[in-house]
Amino acid sequence: MHDLILTIISKYNYWIYIVLLMIGLYAMMVKKNLVKKIIGMNILQTAIILFYISIGAKKDGTLPILLHTHHTGHHLVRAADYINPLPHVLMLTAIVVSVATLGVALALAIKVYHQHGTLDEDEIHARIRK
Amino acid sequence: MKVVGLIIILLCGGLLAYATTDFPNWGDPTSPAAMHVSAYYIENAVTDTSVPNIVTAILADYRGYDTMFETAVIFSAAIACFLLLRIFTPKSSQSRLYRHIATGITLRIEPGGKLPEKSDTFERIDSSWVPHDLIIKTACRLFIPFIQIFGLYVIAHGHHSPGGGFQGGVILGASILLFAVSNDLRSTISRMGEKLTAFLCSAGVFVYAGTGTLCMLLGANFLDYGALASLLGVDPVLARSHGILMVEIGVGMTVMAVMVSLYYILSSDGKLNEGL
Amino acid sequence: MNQHFPALIIIVPLLAAFFIFAISWINRKLCFPIAVLALAISFLSAIALLGMVLKNGPVEYRMGGWPPPWGISYYVDYLSALVLVVVCTVALINLIACRQSVSREFADKIGPFFTLYVLFVTGLIGMVITGDAFNLYVLLEIASLTGYALIGMGKGDAALFGLNYIFMGTVGASFYLLGIGYLYLITGSLNIADIASILPGIYGSKVVLVAFIFCITGLFLKMAFFPLHGWLPNAYTNAPSAAISLIAPLTTKVMIYVMIRIVLYLFTPSFSFEALHVASVFVWLSAVAIVMGSLLALGQKSLKRMLAYIIVAEVGYMAGGLWLGNTESITGAILHLVNDAAMTLCVFLAAGTLMFKIKPSLTGELQLDDLAGSFTKMPYTMAAFIMGALSIIGVPPFCGFFSKWYLLSGAVTAGHYEFLAALLFSSLVNVVLFFRIIEIGYYEKPDHRADAGHLIARMDEAPLEMLIPLLLVAAGLLAMGFYTDDIVTHVIRFAIPAGIV
Numbered sequence: 083m084h085d086l087i088l089t090i091i092s093k094y095n096y097w098i099y100i101v102l103l104m105i106g107l108y109a110m111m112v113k114k115n116l117v118k119k120i121i122g123m124n125i126l127q128t129a130i131i132l133f134y135i136s137i138g139a140k141k142d143g144t145l146p147i148l149l150h151t152h153h154t155g156h157h158l159v160r161a162a163d164y165i166n167p168l169p170h171v172l173m174l175t176a177i178v179v180s181v182a183t184l185g186v187a188l189a190l191a192i193k194v195y196h197q198h199g200t201l202d203e204d205e206i207h208a209r210i211r212k
Numbered sequence: 213m214k215v216v217g218l219i220i221i222l223l224c225g226g227l228l229a230y231a232t233t234d235f236p237n238w239g240d241p242t243s244p245a246a247m248h249v250s251a252y253y254i255e256n257a258v259t260d261t262s263v264p265n266i267v268t269a270i271l272a273d274y275r276g277y278d279t280m281f282e283t284a285v286i287f288s289a290a291i292a293c294f295l296l297l298r299i300f301t302p303k304s305s306q307s308r309l310y311r312h313i314a315t316g317i318t319l320r321i322e323p324g325g326k327l328p329e330k331s332d333t334f335e336r337i338d339s340s341w342v343p344h345d346l347i348i349k350t351a352c353r354l355f356i357p358f359i360q361i362f363g364l365y366v367i368a369h370g371h372h373s374p375g376g377g378f379q380g381g382v383i384l385g386a387s388i389l390l391f392a393v394s395n396d397l398r399s400t401i402s403r404m405g406e407k408l409t410a411f412l413c414s415a416g417v418f419v420y421a422g423t424g425t426l427c428m429l430l431g432a433n434f435l436d437y438g439a440l441a442s443l444l445g446v447d448p449v450l451a452r453s454h455g456i457l458m459v460e461i462g463v464g465m466t467v468m469a470v471m472v473s474l475y476y477i478l479s480s481d482g483k484l485n486e487g488l
Numbered sequence: 489m490n491q492h493f494p495a496l497i498i499i500v501p502l503l504a505a506f507f508i509f510a511i512s513w514i515n516r517k518l519c520f521p522i523a524v525l526a527l528a529i530s531f532l533s534a535i536a537l538l539g540m541v542l543k544n545g546p547v548e549y550r551m552g553g554w555p556p557p558w559g560i561s562y563y564v565d566y567l568s569a570l571v572l573v574v575v576c577t578v579a580l581i582n583l584i585a586c587r588q589s590v591s592r593e594f595a596d597k598i599g600p601f602f603t604l605y606v607l608f609v610t611g612l613i614g615m616v617i618t619g620d621a622f623n624l625y626v627l628l629e630i631a632s633l634t635g636y637a638l639i640g641m642g643k644g645d646a647a648l649f650g651l652n653y654i655f656m657g658t659v660g661a662s663f664y665l666l667g668i669g670y671l672y673l674i675t676g677s678l679n680i681a682d683i684a685s686i687l688p689g690i691y692g693s694k695v696v697l698v699a700f701i702f703c704i705t706g707l708f709l710k711m712a713f714f715p716l717h718g719w720l721p722n723a724y725t726n727a728p729s730a731a732i733s734l735i736a737p738l739t740t741k742v743m744i745y746v747m748i749r750i751v752l753y754l755f756t757p758s759f760s761f762e763a764l765h766v767a768s769v770f771v772w773l774s775a776v777a778i779v780m781g782s783l784l785a786l787g788q789k790s791l792k793r794m795l796a797y798i799i800v801a802e803v804g805y806m807a808g809g810l811w812l813g814n815t816e817s818i819t820g821a822i823l824h825l826v827n828d829a830a831m832t833l834c835v836f837l838a839a840g841t842l843m844f845k846i847k848p849s850l851t852g853e854l855q856l857d858d859l860a861g862s863f864t865k866m867p868y869t870m871a872a873f874i875m876g877a878l879s880i881i882g883v884p885p886f887c888g889f890f891s892k893w894y895l896l897s898g899a900v901t902a903g904h905y906e907f908l909a910a911l912l913f914s915s916l917v918n919v920v921l922f923f924r925i926i927e928i929g930y931y932e933k934p935d936h937r938a939d940a941g942h943l944i945a946r947m948d949e950a951p952l953e954m955l956i957p958l959l960l961v962a963a964g965l966l967a968m969g970f971y972t973d974d975i976v977t978h979v980i981r982f983a984i985p986a987g988i989v
Contacts, residue, residue, distance in 0.1 A: 100228045145374070167253060178282045186296075189293045191651060234693050234694040296647075433492075
């Protein structure tokens with residue numbers, strides 16, 4: 083039990099991302115308003131971005147930008163001094179992808195609104211069935 | 213549906229939580245993610261590419277191929293919105309609103325009616341026009357050049373400080389959106405038209421892919437900037453730094469044009485006549 | 489030039505897409521020729537790559553000159569080369585066949601349509617050819633985004649069903665990204681071959697298990713594997729004809745390819761089949777998918793919706809073939825991937841041609857009853873449709889028979905008789921479905937009623953531009969049937985990794 087509590091407390095960043103992920107997924111599945119579903123999709127993608135960033139953290143690490151490179155010549159660079167830059171690069175791509183998906187989803191939602199006059203899924207399905 | 217949703221997320225959440233027990237500790241410098249590939253990047257980025265910002269070096273050189281497709285993603289988002297929403301209505305079939313400046317009376321001219329575009333007694337307004345915005349207009353006009361200079365600075369200084377093409381491109385796009393929000397959409401479109409925006413979208417990604425193709429034509433693999441050394445007259449390491457700058461400029465152009473184009477289409481419902 | 493084919497095959501369409509968008513503002517007539525030129529160059533590069541792989545073995549190409557795992561590398565082996573040829577051929581033939589229907593449906597937006605078309609094909613080509621797991625995600629998203637927009641342009645409720653497709657597709661892609669993130673956490677690398685070399689030491693880790701589950705679930709969502717198939721029939725029925733005859737043959741098949749790549753090459757067979765014991769569960773699920781897809785297709789009155797449910801059943805064939813886990817079934821799965829792309833292209837092109845000529849009824853969907861008398865008025869189109877139908881049923885010497893034969897013998901070898909029963913049941917249902925169409929088209933007279941908004945159908949044969957590619961594909965189905973042995977012994981046999989019995 084003591085080990086379990088220790089595990090939960092030391093890895094609390096991962097628990098936060100899991101909660102966010104599930105909130106986003108729940109919103110996408112359960113909410114009836116199309117815009118709320120789109121927001122849920124955004125929360126889902128943001129949670130995954132947070133997960134990747136938290137992989138890259140390092141104790142006592144600083145930004146991965148080397149200073150004083152032109153002055154001191156060949157300064158030995160130790161990897162443990164700098165946080166992991168690779169997840170940041172991957173997540174730049176993921177953020178752009180999520181923005182692009184958001185744009186296309188909003189465009190389709192506008193088209194749905196023009197056609198049916200409402201954004202509520204139940205009303206739209208009732209109108210389609212008629 | 214709510215019960216099914218709850219069951220699904222409890223299952224998924226439980227599965228993910230189950231896996232966290234085997235994770236390496238948070239912030240551990242000896243975890244596999246920090247040791248294998250990233251260690252090489254941190255230790256060798258400056259000697260390979262002479263770019264101190266390691267994130268930019270990875271983004272535009274080691275994994276530059278991913279970034280090219282990321283730019284293509286944002287380009288295709290703009291094309292998708294254009295395809296889905298854009299409606300081409302001829303100018304002659306739209307009704308226009310005019311306001312008599314002296315008395316404040318608003319006139320609506322139906323299609324077919326005649327009133328000159330520029331006149332001293334009447335000004336053309338949008339349906340969402342509000343008076344008394346002199347302070348906003350003047351303040352924004354003062355801000356916009358500084359925002360644009362900062363955007364250009366962020367693009368150019370991506371090598372030495374946090375920044376790069378995407379960030380700078382968004383700032384540049386935001387400056388134009390600020391003008392569109394403070395003034396009206398029509399004056400923004402008259403300054404930065406639809407054709408220019410579309411051309412900049414394509415030109416930016418073309419610069420990126422074109423730099424890669426240039427490297428291919430000079431004999432190296434695609435996006436191997438070291439091949440540019442013979443063209444630019446510097447050693448291969450510095451050529452990589454210059455290649456990274458070239459692609460960042462391309463990325464900045466595309467991102468700015470896409471932001472502006474998306475705003476134009478979404479705020480005017482596809483018609484590009486009047487906006488928010 | 490030889491060594492640059494892996495880059496050319498994807499750069500030329502990418503550059504062409506940007507060029508088409510820019511040029512559409514100046515001269516709209518240039519869009520189509522540029523697109524055809526770009527896809528033709530890709531097609532030739534794909535053939536050249538297949539030739540190179542057959543002669544010298546797998547080809548590796550390093551982007552940016554950096555060796556993997558520090559850079560992104562392309563890895564073209566037998567499996568990728570084969571699927572590349574399939575993707576490029578389908579895209580090129582469809583482009584030529586759909587020009588007229590595009591000019592009719594999107595008169596003033598022809599530039600953006602072809603841009604998205606070429607970008608979609610670029611995304612698919614990149615997915616097939618890449619050797620890096622994160623690069624696969626980026627290209628997956630390119631193909632998905634362009635697909636969403638192309639589907640959302642249809643008539644009727646295409647926007648709503650396209651939005652539904654976005655939701656499910658994004659969840660699928662996000663799950664895949666999550667799985668890759670877990671793998672990166674535990675191995676530190678993103679390159680497929682590199683991860684496969686690091687993983688054997690850590691098979692017992694819970695992280696690897698959860699990564700596997702999330703990757704596979706994400707891919708199931710994207711390939712419309714029952715019960716996650718809900719988005720497919722609605723999205724495919726309402727889409728424009730030119731878009732759907734590109735998306736339907738290719739999307740699900742390339743997702744199956746990605747699943748094969750991940751199950752057999754990333755998590756090697758020693759993990760997927762021996763360390764885990766989920767293979768039997770997936771075979772059962774595939775059998776259910778096949779049965780449900782066939783049953784749901786029976787109840788449809790609309791032609792395209794029926795074909796969409798047949799796709800759901802076909803996905804069950806290929807997924808089951810992979811998870812049965814022996815050489816014959818995996819050969820059957822890969823062969824069925826190739827064959828099904830061709831068969832689906834054939835029937836969807838025929839349906840698009842029929843829709844181009846026959847004005848459909850009120851709902852906008854081409855009902856089966858609208859096909860009355862079509863055999864006499866549009867003989868060549870219906871002949872091609874029937875050839876596609878016979879191939880889907882599995883009649884020799886069409887190609888569909890041979891891939892079903894391999895799947896059946898693989899099921900017998902593995903002892904999964906439920907899969908065998910599902911395959912036979914589905915073939916019977918396909919017979920019923922298509923003979924119903926033959927009966928309506930051959931025996932019923934064309935309907936000249938002018939009531940309830942049903943427009944008078946004036947059928948005559950389709951324009952040559954649409955007919956010749958269609959007949960080419962139908963002839964190709966026959967030819968692939970004759971050359972099955974060559975394909976299997978020279979290509980597919982080497983595509984199966986060593987750990988499979």
